[in-house]
Amino acid sequence: xxxxxxxxxxxxxxxxxxxxxxxxxxxxxxxxxxxxxxxxxxxxxxxxxxxxxxxxxxxxxxxxxxxxxxxxxxxxxxxxxxxxxxxxxxxxxxxxxxxxxxxxxxxxxxxxxxxxxxxxxxxxxxxxxxxxxxxxxxxxxxxxxxxxxxxxxxxxxxxxxxxxxxxxxxxxxxxxxxxxxxxxxxxxxxxxxxxxxxxxxxxxxxxxxxxxxxxxxxx
Numbered sequence: 001x002x003x004x005x006x007x008x009x010x011x012x013x014x015x016x017x018x019x020x021x022x023x024x025x026x027x028x029x030x031x032x033x034x035x036x037x038x039x040x041x042x043x044x045x046x047x048x049x050x051x052x053x054x055x056x057x058x059x060x061x062x063x064x065x066x067x068x069x070x071x072x073x074x075x076x077x078x079x080x081x082x083x084x085x086x087x088x089x090x091x092x093x094x095x096x097x098x099x100x101x102x103x104x105x106x107x108x109x110x111x112x113x114x115x116x117x118x119x120x121x122x123x124x125x126x127x128x129x130x131x132x133x134x135x136x137x138x139x140x141x142x143x144x145x146x147x148x149x150x151x152x153x154x155x156x157x158x159x160x161x162x163x164x165x166x167x168x169x170x171x172x173x174x175x176x177x178x179x180x181x182x183x184x185x186x187x188x189x190x191x192x193x194x195x196x197x198x199x200x201x202x203x204x205x206x207x208x209x210x211x212x213x214x215x216x217x218x219x
Contacts, residue, residue: 045167050167056165063154066148066151070145070147081141084133084137088133092126100119
């Protein structure tokens with residue numbers, strides 16, 4: 001059985017149309033799938049960034065607490081040192097009084113040259129010990145203050161890092177418009193090719209003109 005010649009372009013056009021439609025559908029579905037993968041990855045990246053930020057905020061809070069404790073301990077070192085120094089001075093004053101009373105009770109002349117020297121030695125030694133207590137307290141305070149500053153610096157680093165936690169943003173998938181237009185263009189080319197092949201051939205009648213005698217120029 002012979003296939004009419006006109007049916008060949010029609011079948012070709014139908015195949016081209018079906019191919020274009022399938023191409024358009026495939027391009028759109030592929031673009032949707034790619035975009036879904038990108039969206040899922042962006043969500044995961046955002047969640048990871050949020051987790052990192054909260055972790056850094058927690059670490060910063062821990063360092064701030066350590067800073068507060070170190071500052072309090074530094075102040076306590078000074079306070080304890082001042083109390084110890086005061087108590088030591090009281091003990092030295094008592095020792096001087098006891099020594100003076102003991103010398104007087106033993107019949108030692110308190111106005112003798114040796115008496116002031118003995119009392120003065122006790123006072124000088126006591127003063128030196130009191131200053132040593134103060135110095136040691138200040139040294140402990142400085143060490144704890146330096147430790148508090150280190151905690152504060154580390155807390156600031158964590159806080160800045162937490163603020164700078166930005167999720168890695170993956171660009172959207174390419175738009176399928178280009179591919180779709182390509183398929184549409186191929187179909188349009190097939191359509192015009194089909195129309196050109198199926199258009200009726202020109203006849204003599206198509207070139208007829210009207211004249212005074214109403215005669216056809218080809219007759």
